[in-house]
Structures are given as structure tokens and as C-alpha cells.
Amino acid sequence: xxxxxxxxxxxxxxxxxxxxxxxxxxxxxxxxxxxxxxxxxxxxxxxxxxxxxxxxxxxxxxxxxxxxxxxxxxxxxxxxxxxxxxxxxxxxxxxxxxxxxxxxxxxxxxxxxxxxxxxxxxxxxxxxxxxxxxxxxxxxxxxxxxxxxxxxxxxxxxxxxxxxxxxxxxxxxxxxxxxxxxxxxxxxxxxxxxxxxxxxxxxxxxxxxxxxxxxxxxxxxxxxxxxxxxxxxxxxxxxxxxxxxxxxxxxxxxxx
Ligand code: IPD
Ligand code: CA
Ligand code: CA
Numbered sequence: 001x002x003x004x005x006x007x008x009x010x011x012x013x014x015x016x017x018x019x020x021x022x023x024x025x026x027x028x029x030x031x032x033x034x035x036x037x038x039x040x041x042x043x044x045x046x047x048x049x050x051x052x053x054x055x056x057x058x059x060x061x062x063x064x065x066x067x068x069x070x071x072x073x074x075x076x077x078x079x080x081x082x083x084x085x086x087x088x089x090x091x092x093x094x095x096x097x098x099x100x101x102x103x104x105x106x107x108x109x110x111x112x113x114x115x116x117x118x119x120x121x122x123x124x125x126x127x128x129x130x131x132x133x134x135x136x137x138x139x140x141x142x143x144x145x146x147x148x149x150x151x152x153x154x155x156x157x158x159x160x161x162x163x164x165x166x167x168x169x170x171x172x173x174x175x176x177x178x179x180x181x182x183x184x185x186x187x188x189x190x191x192x193x194x195x196x197x198x199x200x201x202x203x204x205x206x207x208x209x210x211x212x213x214x215x216x217x218x219x220x221x222x223x224x225x226x227x228x229x230x231x232x233x234x235x236x237x238x239x240x241x242x243x244x245x246x247x248x249x250x251x252x253x254x255x256x
Pocket of ligand 3: 069088
């Protein structure tokens with residue numbers, strides 16, 4: 001199998017999982033619990049989506065390792081392949097009935113992401129990429145924007161779950177960026193933020209303290225769409241800035 005074939009498999013799994021999530025979306029009796037704190041919620045749709053994806057991987061690639069947000073890591077030390085899954089990215093939106101949520105599936109070979117999909121089921125948007133093969137939205141090629149003029153940029157960010165207790169909470173950056181750019185958005189799904197950056201809908205995106213499952217597929221989308229992704233912290237998990245080189249050259253200095 002080549003990277004394209006793996007990507008195609010992930011597209012199918014994301015479609016099945018996405019269809020499952022739609023059964024729960026805006027249902028009045030959606031069950032949920034909180035995780036680390038009240039800001040961090042988990043619904044039965046997250047679990048149902050994860051079940052479908054993990055069962056699909058296990059039946060298709062029984063030797064591969066898996067890292068998935070809700071069920072953790074099941075690793076095979078003899079395998080070079082790791083599937084990294086966020087079964088529902090944007091759970092707060094999902095629980096509120098807001099349609100900006102996604103399923104993110106990435107495949108790493110020896111630690112390098114070689115295929116990735118971000119699927120927004122309600123929006124009908126399937127983003128996909130494979131190493132060396134470009135990035136796509138619903139099978140059409142996408143490219144990062146080339147806007148290098150700060151005052152006309154539209155940017156996206158998020159706020160970490162520990163923002164109430166951790167001083168490095170991104171609020172200073174948000175205040176600074178807001179006064180310099182045309183727009184700033186907080187979509188609520190890091191995977192969609194990266195996918196929209198890959199498609200040029202956002203000129204730049206940054207966020208602190210994410211997990212690998214939030215960003216693995218999205219980072220490949222951006223790089224395969226001709227953009228760059230930079231790490232902006234050494235001590236805050238996955239903290240990233242993404243966009244085209246032109247955009248980030250104009251934007252980067254605003255982020256501390
Ligand atoms: C969250 C979303 C959100 C980001 C959070 C993530 P989840 O993922 O990606 O946009 O700001 O930091 O944890 O919890 O909905 O899978
Ligand atoms: Ca997530
Ligand atoms: Ca999630």
C-alpha cells in the first residue's frame with residue numbers, strides 16, 4: 001500500500017464515524033461528562049466515533065499502533081505505524097449544537113505523518129492529504145493563502161483548557177493580534193483551524209498547549225498545501241503557528 005491508499009482508508013473511516021456523530025448532533029438527550037474541569041467535556045458521540053475508527057483500524061491493520069484521545073495508546077513495539085485519532089474535535093461546539101466540529105485521523109510512519117484527514121460531517125467538508133501528494137478539500141486541491149499584509153489578514157486561534165489557572169493562556173496574544181488584523185476567529189476545533197489555514201480561509205493560525213491528536217492531520221494539510229507550521233513553545237505540549245511563509249513573516253512578531 002502507498003500513502004495515498006492509507007489516506008483513502010482514513011477518508012472512509014472518517015465518513016462512517018462522521019455519519020455516526022450526526023445521529024447524536026443536536027439531540028436533546030445527548031449524554032456527556034466532564035474531564036479535567038468543567039471546560040473539558042466528553043459526549044457519547046466522541047466515544048461512538050472513536051469505536052468506529054478503532055474497530056476499522058484493528059480489522060484492516062491489526063499490527064498497527066493506535067493513539068486516540070479517549071482510549072489512549074495501544075502500541076505494538078514491532079510496528080513502525082501509528083494512527084493518531086481525535087474522534088471528535090470541537091466537542092464543546094458539538095454539545096452546544098454548533099456545527100463546527102471534526103474528526104481527525106493521521107497516520108505516522110516512524111514518527112512522521114504521512115497521511116491525514118480532517119472531516120467536518122455537518123459541513124460536508126473532507127480535507128485530506130498524504131506526504132508528497134498535496135492537500136485536498138472534497139478532492140479538489142487546496143493551497144495556503146499568500147497574504148503578507150497584516151491589516152487584511154483573517155486569523156484564528158484558541159484558548160487552552162487550563163486558561164483559568166495557567167498564566168500562559170494566550171489572552172495577551174489575542175489582545176495584541178485583535179488590534180492589528182482584519183479578523184480573528186475562535187472556531188473551537190483546532191483541526192478545522194489548521195484545515196482552513198491549508199485552504200487559505202485563514203491567513204494565519206496559532207494556539208498553545210494542544211495534543212498530538214488535535215494537530216497531526218492538520219499539520220500535514222498545511223504543509224502539503226504549501227504552508228509552514230512552527231513550534232512556538234518548548235514547554236507547552238504542542239503549541240503551533242501555521243500559515244504561508246509570506247503571512248507568517250508579517251504576523252509572527254505579534255505572538256509571544
Ligand atoms: C479542542 C479543540 C479546541 C481547542 C482545544 C482542543 P476537543 O479539542 O480543538 O479548538 O482550542 O484546545 O482541546 O477537546 O474538542 O477534542
Ligand atoms: Ca481535540
Ligand atoms: Ca476530541
